[in-house]
Amino acid sequence: MNKNEFMESLKAKLSELNPEDREDAINYYWEYFEEAGFGEESDVTKSVGNPEDVAAKIIGASAYVNETRAEDNSTETKEEVCNTHAPCNDSEDNKSSNTGNDSVETEKYSDKASDKASEGDRKAIFECTALELYKDITPDAFDSIDIDVSSLDIIIRTGDEFGIYVNCKENEPVIKKEGSRLIIRDKRKSKIFDFNFNFNIFNKSKEFVEIVIPRGKKLLEVRGETDMGKLSLFAISAGYLELEADMGSVEVVGVSTPEAKIKADMGHVAVRDSEIKRFIVESSTGAVNVNSLEAEFTDISTETGYISLEDVKSNDLRLKSETGYVKSKNVCAERITAKTDTGLVKLKKVDADYIDAGSDTGSVNLQLVGSRDDYSLDLTNDLGVIVVDGFNNGRGIFNNSFREKRGSRQVTANVDTGKINVEFLGR
Numbered sequence: 001m002n003k004n005e006f007m008e009s010l011k012a013k014l015s016e017l018n019p020e021d022r023e024d025a026i027n028y029y030w031e032y033f034e035e036a037g038f039g040e041e042s043d044v045t046k047s048v049g050n051p052e053d054v055a056a057k058i059i060g061a062s063a064y065v066n067e068t069r070a071e072d073n074s075t076e077t078k079e080e081v082c083n084t085h086a087p088c089n090d091s092e093d094n095k096s097s098n099t100g101n102d103s104v105e106t107e108k109y110s111d112k113a114s115d116k117a118s119e120g121d122r123k124a125i126f127e128c129t130a131l132e133l134y135k136d137i138t139p140d141a142f143d144s145i146d147i148d149v150s151s152l153d154i155i156i157r158t159g160d161e162f163g164i165y166v167n168c169k170e171n172e173p174v175i176k177k178e179g180s181r182l183i184i185r186d187k188r189k190s191k192i193f194d195f196n197f198n199f200n201i202f203n204k205s206k207e208f209v210e211i212v213i214p215r216g217k218k219l220l221e222v223r224g225e226t227d228m229g230k231l232s233l234f235a236i237s238a239g240y241l242e243l244e245a246d247m248g249s250v251e252v253v254g255v256s257t258p259e260a261k262i263k264a265d266m267g268h269v270a271v272r273d274s275e276i277k278r279f280i281v282e283s284s285t286g287a288v289n290v291n292s293l294e295a296e297f298t299d300i301s302t303e304t305g306y307i308s309l310e311d312v313k314s315n316d317l318r319l320k321s322e323t324g325y326v327k328s329k330n331v332c333a334e335r336i337t338a339k340t341d342t343g344l345v346k347l348k349k350v351d352a353d354y355i356d357a358g359s360d361t362g363s364v365n366l367q368l369v370g371s372r373d374d375y376s377l378d379l380t381n382d383l384g385v386i387v388v389d390g391f392n393n394g395r396g397i398f399n400n401s402f403r404e405k406r407g408s409r410q411v412t413a414n415v416d417t418g419k420i421n422v423e424f425l426g427r
Contacts, residue, residue: 003033003044006051013055025058048285048304137164137175139214142182147224147231149173149186151248153208154224157234163212173209180220184209241276245269249286264288279314306343317352325362349425355411363418366411372424374407383417389424 001009007029014022033044048054139162147154152173164175174185213219213236221240224231228247233255241260243250245267252260252271259278262269264286271279272291279295281288283302290300290309298314300307306324309331317333319326325344332351339345342361351369358364363384368375372389379386379393381400386393393402413420 001043001045001050002041004040006044006048009051010055013051014058017059021058029054137177137182138162139217141177142180143220144181145184145211145219145222145224146181147184147222147226149184149226149229151207151228152186152226153230153232154184154226155208155210155232155234156222156236157210157212157232158215158217158236159212160215161212162214163210165210165212166208168207168209175209182211184211353409355409355413357412358414359418360416361418362415364413364415364420366413366422368411368422368424369426370407370409370424371426372406375409375411375424376405376407377422378403378410378412379420379422380413381415381418381420384415384419387419387421389422 007026010029011022011026014025017025029048045051145156152168166173166175174183176183217237219236219238221242222233222236222238223242225244226246226248229245230249230251231243231245232251233241233243233253235254237256239258241252241255241257241262243252243261244263246265247267249268250262250264250270252262253273255271255274255276257274257276260276260280262271262281264282265284267283267286269281269283269286269288270291271281271289271293274292275294277296279293279298279300281300281302283300283305285304286302287305288300288302288307290307290312292311293309293314295312295314297316298312299318300309301318301320302322302324304323305321307319307321307326309319309328311330312328313332315334317331317336319328319336319338321340321343323342324340325346326338326340327344327346327348328338328350329348331347331349334352335354336347336350336352336356338347338355338357340359340362343359344362344365345357345359346365347355347357348365348367349369350367355366355368357366377388379388379400379402383398384400385397386400386402388402388404411422413422
């Protein structure tokens with residue numbers, strides 16, 4: 001089933017959703033197909049499943065969220081609603097505290113994060129200043145953060161002063177200290193979701209918790225898990241990161257850590273401007289975007305999603321996508337391994353001593369820094385063509401191979417069905 005047939009079927013099967021949710025879902029899948037580069041005749045069901053199952057998941061999630069929100073609204077009292085002004089504003093002390101926090105609330109995030117929150121979200125933070133609600137929590141009282149939420153967005157960033165800010169109307173979080181750990185829990189955290197997709201179409205007014213860590217404080221570790229929310233870390237220094245998103249997403253900006261492990265099902269993973277010695281990402285159907293990363297070891301794998309890298313330095317870089325594509329630009333490494341089962345491997349402006357690229361059903365396109373004399377090539381192709389420096393170097397289209405020993409840099413590429421193209425950029 002091609003993308004047009006899939007979309008027509010999905011539209012029909014989502015007819016029971018309200019128009020806004022239906023439009024969000026349709027737009028998401030159109031954008032996904034465009035980003036993934038599916039052609040007019042590509043069978044998209046191999047990547048996302050059939051439209052019946054996709055529609056059932058979306059409708060099921062919508063029904064669950066509507067039910068839980070209705071239950072929450074029926075049991076809430078005025079005192080329990082997190083965004084009420086009463087807990088924060090009843091006393092003169094609290095009024096004074098809130099006034100003092102206005103400057104904290106209105107300041108820009110950090111150098112890496114100032115553009116990551118909408119103006120409306122930033123203005124909403126002062127609705128409930130959690131410093132007044134959690135007076136026993138100080139920056140010296142914890143050295144680790146543990147997050148387990150369903151649909152809340154969690155923002156952890158550096159700032160001049162410690163702060164806990166909460167913007168929520170329907171989903172009051174549990175924030176407490178256990179030993180040396182700061183715990184953030186969603187009261188209605190769901191354990192029933194066994195399906196995932198890369199967006200939360202049910203969230204019209206996003207609820208979030210923001211933790212501001214004083215500049216210079218290094219956390220021992222940050223562990224976070226979300227069903228449908230977003231985990232965002234800005235300019236944080238930590239000894240270890242472990243983040244997981246099901247339907248939600250993970251965003252890491254300006255982070256320094258010896259090791260980070262990120263796992264996503266259909267969620268989107270975005271990492272930029274970070275230093276991570278050991279960096280591991282596992283994704284099922286979501287996208288992984290990495291921009292401006294320095295690492296010693298990088299291992300990124302996805303099943304039906306895609307991997308995109310730009311301006312990455314890593315001694316050992318391993319990229320694997322089963323049915324998606326692998327793309328990179330301006331990558332410097334000692335060793336690069338890039339593989340797909342069904343998809344494209346495209347490495348532009350790659351500077352590496354050893355490259356092993358391959359695709360079972362797809363193409364390999366390598367744009368290498370340096371001259372042809374810098375490299376030794378070992379290229380094989382079962383069905384397709386091999387082009388080196390603009391010239392077809394194969395014998396035909398069946399059982400092609402091309403081997404050339406010149407320089408110390410080794411390039412190995414293997415394609416079962418597709419094209420191998422290698423070009424040199426010079427220095």
